[in-house]
């Protein structure tokens with residue numbers, strides 16, 4: 171790997187993959203070609219950009235504009251939709267410093283969202299954590315735009331998971347048949363304000379080093395940048411590319427593949443650009459009740475347990491249970507005050 175002489179980040183870039191063959195009618199050969207690119211990216215970094223993904227640019231623009239309107243409201247106004255009101259659905263607004271990574275506050279504020287389920291839905295009636303209604307702020311058009319965006323990017327998630335299945339020489343429907351017929355979708359709007367940290371507060375990062383929990387994260391980011399990815403050669407910047415999403419694989423894919431595909435640690439630097447930075451991760455995850463199992467027949471990884479070097483010291487290969495259990499264990503660490511409410 172080549173390193174820049176001026177900064178500490180390597181001059182290497184994450185792969186950019188044109189996924190049009192996965193999202194439109196295409197030949198098997200074209201789909202296999204994309205799958206091959208995904209395989210290389212997942213083996214190398216676990217991070218890649220996707221272009222020609224079929225999600226409308228005007229929808230993305232609408233989401234960004236309305237989110238800016240929301241975040242520019244006074245904090246007291248935004249607290250009308252605070253997470254404490256979202257209960258077990260784990261939805262709503264959290265203020266700057268309100269979420270922890272590895273026990274430290276992140277320098278961001280956000281709105282937590284997910285698949286919209288009515289109060290009379292059986293899973294909501296049963297009190298299933300992280301299932302329920304969203305707390306939509308009353309910014310005109312915001313609710314419809316968020317719902318439309320979640321639908322569009324969830325559809326992309328299904329298509330990308332087909333590509334990931336093909337990349338592992340599995341049938342395209344491998345994941346949808348076992349895990350994602352009804353995926354768990356969590357969606358977040360984040361604002362990283364370019365704002366000084368008050369004296370005495372232990373804040374270092376926009377988001378501290380972590381891996382994502384589920385299968386696949388599809389991230390939209392604005393033009394500011396700040397996302398970094400951990401590679402064997404050092405931290406690598408994942409700057410915004412207009413029209414592209416950043417994708418990364420999560421712990422469940424690492425678990426299922428026995429470490430053949432790793433969930434790669436990443437972080438976001440504290441924003442000092444002078445402008446707000448917005449980002450929009452959508453987490454495309456296994457169904458809450460899906461028991462997560464190893465995929466048979468993949469190349470064996472000699473020692474898949476990487477807990478010694480992982481940010482959370484967890485051996486994800488020892489995990490045996492449903493995805494919901496894994497997720498709730500993590501949630502209780504990032505929002506300790508919600509622990510009693512959600513668990």
Ligand SMILES: O=C(O)CCC(=O)C(=O)O
Nearest residue numbers: 377382391397438449451
């Ligand atoms: O804001 C970003 O660029 C990344 C956020 C992230 O890593 C996460 O929410 O898991």
Ligand SMILES: [Fe+2]
Nearest residue numbers: 380381382436
């Ligand atoms: Fe992440």
